[in-house]
Amino acid sequence: MTTLLLLLLATLFLLNVPIAMAIGAATMLVFALSGPTNLMVAVSRMYAGADSFPLMAVPLFMIAGQVMEAGGISRRLVAFAESLVGWLPGGLAAVSIVSSMFFGGISGSAAADTAAVGGMLIPAMARNGYPRGFAGAVQAAGGSIGVIIPPSIPMIVFGYLTGASIGKLFAAGILPGVLMGLSLIGMTVLLAKRQGLAAVTAPEPFSARKILSTGRRAVFALGAPAIILGGILGGVFTATESAAVAVIYALFIGFVVHRELRLKALPKLFINASITAGVTMFIITQATAFSWLLTIEQIPQSISAELLSFAHSPVALLLLLNLILIIAGTFVETTAALILLVPVMTPLLPSLGIDLIHLGAIVVTNLAIGMLTPPMGICLIVSCGIANTRLADISLRVLPFLLVLLVDLLLISFWSPLTTWLPALTG
Numbered sequence: 001m002t003t004l005l006l007l008l009l010a011t012l013f014l015l016n017v018p019i020a021m022a023i024g025a026a027t028m029l030v031f032a033l034s035g036p037t038n039l040m041v042a043v044s045r046m047y048a049g050a051d052s053f054p055l056m057a058v059p060l061f062m063i064a065g066q067v068m069e070a071g072g073i074s075r076r077l078v079a080f081a082e083s084l085v086g087w088l089p090g091g092l093a094a095v096s097i098v099s100s101m102f103f104g105g106i107s108g109s110a111a112a113d114t115a116a117v118g119g120m121l122i123p124a125m126a127r128n129g130y131p132r133g134f135a136g137a138v139q140a141a142g143g144s145i146g147v148i149i150p151p152s153i154p155m156i157v158f159g160y161l162t163g164a165s166i167g168k169l170f171a172a173g174i175l176p177g178v179l180m181g182l183s184l185i186g187m188t189v190l191l192a193k194r195q196g197l198a199a200v201t202a203p204e205p206f207s208a209r210k211i212l213s214t215g216r217r218a219v220f221a222l223g224a225p226a227i228i229l230g231g232i233l234g235g236v237f238t239a240t241e242s243a244a245v246a247v248i249y250a251l252f253i254g255f256v257v258h259r260e261l262r263l264k265a266l267p268k269l270f271i272n273a274s275i276t277a278g279v280t281m282f283i284i285t286q287a288t289a290f291s292w293l294l295t296i297e298q299i300p301q302s303i304s305a306e307l308l309s310f311a312h313s314p315v316a317l318l319l320l321l322n323l324i325l326i327i328a329g330t331f332v333e334t335t336a337a338l339i340l341l342v343p344v345m346t347p348l349l350p351s352l353g354i355d356l357i358h359l360g361a362i363v364v365t366n367l368a369i370g371m372l373t374p375p376m377g378i379c380l381i382v383s384c385g386i387a388n389t390r391l392a393d394i395s396l397r398v399l400p401f402l403l404v405l406l407v408d409l410l411l412i413s414f415w416s417p418l419t420t421w422l423p424a425l426t427g
Contacts, residue, residue: 057156077102111382113145141401157339161339223249322413357419357423
């Protein structure tokens with residue numbers, strides 16, 4: 001059965017069938033060939049994959065992100081980011097990264113982060129003389145942090161798969177997210193100086209008064225991630241409850257405080273969020289049945305044993321897993337990659353010498369970098385569309401950003417306090 005399953009998957013992938021459809025079709029066919037009773041079991045496993053309280057946070061965070069963007073929060077966050085780093089060489093590019101970090105604290109999705117911030121700042125960079133390829137590369141790099149800085153939808157899925165505390169996973173993503181953001185800003189400034197982009201625009205000088213002014217206007221926007229994280233880490237509510245609170249908060253800010261949200265806009269916002277969430281949940285249902293079949297066939301244990309025989313030390317094993325995850329993040333949708341690979345990796349925890357929370361941060365960081373990796377990284381593709389330039393141009397210009405993120409990944413993988421210190425403070 002294992003051989004048949006893998007052959008079916010390989011054939012469907014070669015035929016360019018979408019990942020979720022390929023996984024679902026191969027799984028259902030193998031179950032059907034095993035007997036009609038097993039086919040009903042497959043359907044029940046798919047239903048069980050979506051019937052989860054923690055996963056309810058996924059559509060809620062997506063709705064919160066849509067409402068906050070429509071309610072004027074994104075624009076205020078960008079203005080605040082500009083006051084913080086707009087005075088640097090290549091300041092507008094640095095603004096896109098800081099804005100992505102802020103928006104990542106709201107949306108939980110790298111693609112949404114890239115699209116929301118890039119839609120404003122990539123055209124602005126192009127108007128100010130930045131090459132479109134460079135503008136797209138910077139935004140793609142900044143957008144990839146959206147799944148690391150909490151709230152993070154991939155971390156919710158990881159917690160669902162492993163039983164790990166989602167609150168601790170969120171806490172584990174804070175310092176890595178800040179590290180990656182600062183590293184990207186440093187590389188942006190360096191590239192701006194070397195490529196003569198520092199003189200493209202004449203940024204305003206640093207102004208503490210402007211920071212205070214834009215900060216006051218953005219205080220309600222910044223309150224969203226503060227409420228989400230503070231509530232979870234303080235034990236006031238769960239991740240799912242925090243997502244519901246985020247939706248209510250976004251509606252209140254949009255209608256009452258900023259008064260930029262209109263009642264007639266809500267149906268479209270809810271539909272857009274529901275479509276995105278529906279795609280994610282469909283992938284989860286298909287991959288859950290597939291993962292259950294793998295477990296029955298003991299495939300994760302077999303793969304884990306092979307990896308252990310190939311890598312003879314924890315360092316070599318962790319490097320090998322990082323490589324596999326980055327490749328998977330490039331070619332496989334994030335949720336599907338998590339459901340397919342996490343069952344293989346969790347049995348390796350004793351050999352790796354790390355805990356489950358640390359593994360979660362490593363896995364999500366790898367998949368985030370995979371979203372930036374040519375030729376199929378989702379953040380790269382989204383930025384390419386907004387920048388209206390060739391994928392080859394963006395792919396070439398994104399390489400320096402990939403380099404610094406890979407260095408960050410090594411720090412996150414091998415220096416555990418980056419991911420374990422804050423979760424430990426939560427008790």
